[in-house]
Amino acid sequence: MSYKKGLSKSKYLMGLQCPRLLWKATNDAANMPSVSPSTLFVFEQGHQVGELAKQLYPGGLNLKTENFSQNLKDTKEALGCVLPVFEAGFATERLYSRVDIFAPAEGDGWDIIEVKSTTDIKEEHLYDVAFQRYCCRLGGLNIRNCYLMHINKNYIKNGEIYPAEFFTLKDITQETEGYSGNLEGNIEAMLAIIDSDTCPEASPGKQCTSPHDCPLKDQCWADLPEHNIFTLYYGNRTLPELQAQGIWDIRQIPPEFKLNPKQQIQKNCAVSGQIYTNPAEIGAFLNKLEYPLHYLDFETFATAIPVYEGTRPYQNIPFQFSLHIQQSPNSETEHYSYLAEDGYDPRPAFLSALKSSIAHQGSILVYSEIFEKARLKELAAAFPEYAGWIEGILGRILDLIVPFRDFSYYHPRQHGSASLKHVMPALAGLSYDELEIGEGQTASLRFMESVFGNLPPDEIRKIRADLEIYCGQDTGGMVEIVRKLREIGG
Secondary structure, rough: OOOOEEEEEEHHHHHHHHHHHHHHHHHHHHHHHOOOHHHHHHHHHHHHHHHHHHOOOOOOOOOOOHHHHHHHHHHHHHHHOOOOOEEEEEEEEEEEEEEEEEEEEEEEEEEEEEEEEOOOOOHHHHHHHHHHHHHHHHHOOEEEEEEEEEEEOOOOOOOOOOHHHHHEEOOOHHHHHHHHHHHHHHHHHHHHHOOOOOOOOEEEEEEEEOOOOOOOOOOOOOOOOOEEEHOOOOOOHHHHHHHHOOOOHHHHHOOOOOHHHHHHHHHHHHHOOEEEEOOOHHHHHHHHOOOOEEEEEEEEEOOOOOOOOOOOOOOOOOEEEEEEEEEOOOOEEEEEEEOOOOOOOHHHHHHHHHHHOOOOOEEEEEOOOHHHHHHHHHHHOOOOHHHHHHHHHHEEEEOHHHHOOOOOOEOHOOOOOOOOHHHHHHHHOOOOOOOOOOHHHHHHHHHHHHOOOOOHHHHHHHHHHHHHHHHHHHHHHHHHHHHHHHHHHH
């Protein structure tokens, strides 16, 4: 009798997202893309949150999970103790599920408590718990209620972390019922996919990014044209209709298909290969700039469990800034920067350095002001002695994204995006490809490794040098972008 592979709750969620992902993860795991550092960090955050949740159930039995068969055996023994069980494993027929916290209820009943490191309940969580309950009931267990334990987004760290305040416990028994209706049908279809000798085909679509970025996305999108419909600016509503018509390239969108003005600019540029500019609008933006002009960029990190006093879960903590100051349109720039050196709260030194670096007048140019302004307002609330100064500089901030978000300038190489990572290479010819650190998430992770990890001094120095280069390129690139815009808008 040939062995047939089983379906775990993680594979079940994969199958809900994409059948091709389910098949590859089950039958071709060796060729699955490696897990990214940012994803590993998310896993580690989840583990830390899970460990904290266990403190709410003193006396609970903590089962090991490394060995599948041993976990099942230990679970059977633990259930006889009628105590909370952590990581209880259940296997019935070809299904397998592990429950974060399995708590005894009235009589012979049990409650499922699923712990999530999110600050709210997501639809995928309900599918997750519905599958767990189904596995438990197949095994003959009496499941009373199902709960979702997630992070209280309003929690403020004040000394020791108190799990009872840090978590929110929500009874999702009724909600889960709504996600159990087609569960058996889903399972049957997924087991058939797993058993198939052939990997199912999957057309690119919203499932590639929802509810998570699929690890197979780069493979599945490899043959899409450069100007594919998924790059259409705010084009999600139009995608189903375009796909139904067999259109994958923006350049193939027929003239009668309704596009908004920005999408039409994008299409025209893709067809012609030419840059679109509106010199009058660009000039109007440039006329708002007052010198000395400050080009400013922040880097931050965030953790599920707050590290510093007075901070919330996932609050962005500024640890670095880069600042280029230009006295006049044609003058050279002066560069100022700050980078935290240790694991202590970097915000006081960050604020002190920023205040001493920014002049008393002149515009402060950032890229996507929502982020920097939000961080400054958080800093003002946390450090009232800086509140007046921060209030003053908030009114001087201007957003360099404006001419690109408004499509006053559009280059076909932007591929529908107004982000700095797309605009800078297209307009200024500056790329992040050769940098050791090339995007914000990596910068955050590398910084945390340097101050919270146990790295040798040489590696720490290397990380710090890479961080300085990366953040400096953001503001240095902004200087070059403004110079290029002046060539267009005067």
